[in-house]
Amino acid sequence: MLRELDAAVLVCDNEGRILLYNPAAQRILAGHEALGLGRSLYDICARAPVEHTLELLQLRRDTDDGKAGSAEFVCATTGHGPLLHCRLSLLPAEDGGFVLGFENAGARIERLVRRDSALRHAVENLRSPLTNLRAAAETLSAGHAMDPVTQDTFLTMLERESQALSERFEGLVKVSQERLSSRWTMADIRSRDLIDSVLRHGLEQLPQLEQTGRPLWLHAESLSLGFLLGHLLQQLKSYGIPYVNVEALLGNRWVYLDIVWEGKPIPADTLSNWLSKPLAYGEGLTGNEVLERHDSEAWSQEHGREGYALLRLPLPASQRQWEHAGPDRLPPRPEFYDFSLSEQRAPLADLASTRLDDLHYVVFDTETTGLRPSEGDRIISLAAIRVVNGRILYNEAFERIVNPERKIPAASTRFHGITDADVNDAPTIGTVLPAFRNFVGDAVLVAHNAAFDMKFLQLQEANTGVRFDNPVLDTLLLSFYLHDHTPEHTLEAIAKRLGVKVEGRHTAAGDATTTAEIFVRLLELLRAHGIETLGQALGAAEEIVDVRRMQSRF
CATH class of the missing domain: 1.10.287 (Helix Hairpins)
Structure with missing residues (x-):
């Protein structure tokens, strides 16, 4: 069903790790290296609006008999990706996690610009x-x-x-x-949920606060509005107001959010100064700019109760204010989820004791101008593929041609088929390596004869600022450990021994895929030999390194 949906959908666990995504999500996030099972959603889009919305829905669930509903927001993607218009819903509490639906907001922005231009x-x-x-x-x-x-x-x-x-x-x-x-960019939110969210982030910095009256529905940009409310409450406390009461009052198309205290109104010039200041967590956004987004303004005046004053914020009211569920509305059909992936990720410090089956892997390969990385040879092709749950995710692959900024020797071209003309218009390693690092994330790296490929990557650390400190497993060393009875440990020999079909040999993508298929079979053999954790696998590989080191002395 998800494959057929035109709407993009991501399913994540409580920590934001991606458990599932559909083809529509791939289309919208095309080329984003961080999209993948087990990867963090926050490597794709901004963390603050997602976590803010999750918090609001959780508050709603806690106060509305377990009913959280959904909420909309706009979120920027990392890098140069699109702006997303998102709708987020919580999964059942017993399962944890959430579902994020989204669309590319770019087309909508273009329509708004054209309409607004015509209107002007x-x-x-x-x-x-x-x-x-x-x-x-x-x-x-x-x-x-x-x-x-x-x-x-x-x-x-x-x-x-x-x-x-x-x-x-x-x-x-x-x-x-x-x-x-x-x-x-705005969505429906209850006034009480908004205030509760502000309180949760700054109890020590805010005046003592009490909410009265029934909560009302706003149609607002909750993230920036929350920043503004927190800012104003902090300013009130600094002004010497220790206790406030907040109440939402319904007006004509507006909800008046009143902050009430005992004392005198705030002078107009003082309030103007508060609103002109950048908000602490609003990325340079000022209070006035938040009010402009809501076609609103703020003012302070005497309260109807003698000796009291208020600060009033008129905010757009939601149509939900006047909607009621019909008596014949049926409850939603129950849904069931079984995502074992959400339990499979261990903290980085515990990786050595983590079971091999519980880790994520990126299997990669390079093609180069030659075989001497320390003498100036460079990467000209880099490819990788992801392995999760012992499965090769063929649709989660990385492949780039790289301009080495030097001539490719004819002898190397005969080996891998890549010519100077193929790389002339390709990006340099300074562009490709950060993208590859983003694709890898904190997965375990896997390669055949990994020391060779890793040397090429490490020699670029100073130039690119990209460092690979991930654990590395080498299929060559693991093959030596498992099959010490044979001297044949080339990629072709191991593939033949394990029944893996070799295709695209001496291309980075072909060799990476072959290595991944070999690695999946090696994982089964390692388990049979009592090698079940990453630490044990690294130890087995180190044993072979020691043996090879001893052999080289004779």
Whole structure:
């Protein structure tokens, strides 16, 4: 069903690790190296809006008899990826995790820009005729010679048209102001959930707070609005106000969020100064900018109760305020999830004792200009494929041609088939290696004769700033350990011994895939030999290194 959906869907565990994704998610996030099973969602998109929304839904679940519903938000992706318009829902509490649906917001932004441009154009086109009408009316009113009847008729007509045009102009201005705001980035949120979220992040820095009245539904950008509320509460405490009461009042299309305290109103210039300051967690966003997003403003005034004052924020009301569930509405059909992957990831410090079956792997291979990395040979092709749960994820692959910025010797071209013309327009290693590092994440690296490939990567650390400190397993050493009775440990020999079909030999992608298929079979053999953890596998490989080191002395 998920394969057929046009909507992009990710399923994640409580820590944001990806348990499942559909083809639509791949299309929208095409080329994003961090998309993969077991990878962190926060390597793909910004952490703050996701965690903020999760917190709001959890608060809602805790206070509404386990009913959390869903929430919308807009989220930026890392790198140069698209802006996403997301809807997030929690999975059942007993399972944990959440479902994130999203779409590329770029097309919607383009439509908004085109619409807003047309609206501005229409508004501006009214200025000239309006000015002319008013000028003519002023001229006639100045008393120039004219037949009295004609003058009266003309004046009446001009006044009528001017008034109609003025009203039309003001209506367009109002529509323009309403439509130009980014309302599509907003979502429904209860006032109590919003305040609870603010309190959870700054109890020591905020005045003692009590909420009264029933919660009301807002239609707001909850993340930035939460930043603003926290900022204003901090300023109130710094101003000497130790205790406040917050109440949401319903007005015409607005919810008035009132912060009430005993004392005098905040002076206008002081409040203006607070709103002009960048918010502590808003990436440079000011309070005034948050209010502009909501077509709102803030002011302080006397409260109806003598000796009290308030700070009022008018915020857009949600239509949900007036919606009620019908008596014939059926409960949602129950859904069942069984994602063992969410339990398979161990902390980095415990990797040595982690079972091999519980780890994620990236199997990779390189093609190079030659065999002497310390003498200037460079990578010209880099490919990798992911292994999770003992399965090769063929759709989670990485493959790049690399410009080595030097000539490729003819002898090397005869070996792998890559020519200077193939790499002329390719990115350099400075571009490719960070992308590969992002694809790898904190997976265990696997390669055949890994020391060779790792040397090429390590020699680029100083130039690229990219460091690979992941554990590394070598299929060559593991084969030596498991099959010490044979001297044949080339990639072809191991593949033949294990029944693996070799395709695309001497291409990075082909050799990486072959190595992955070999590695999956080696994992089964390691278990049969009592090698069950990463530490044991690394120890077995080290034994072979020691043996080879001893043999080299004779």
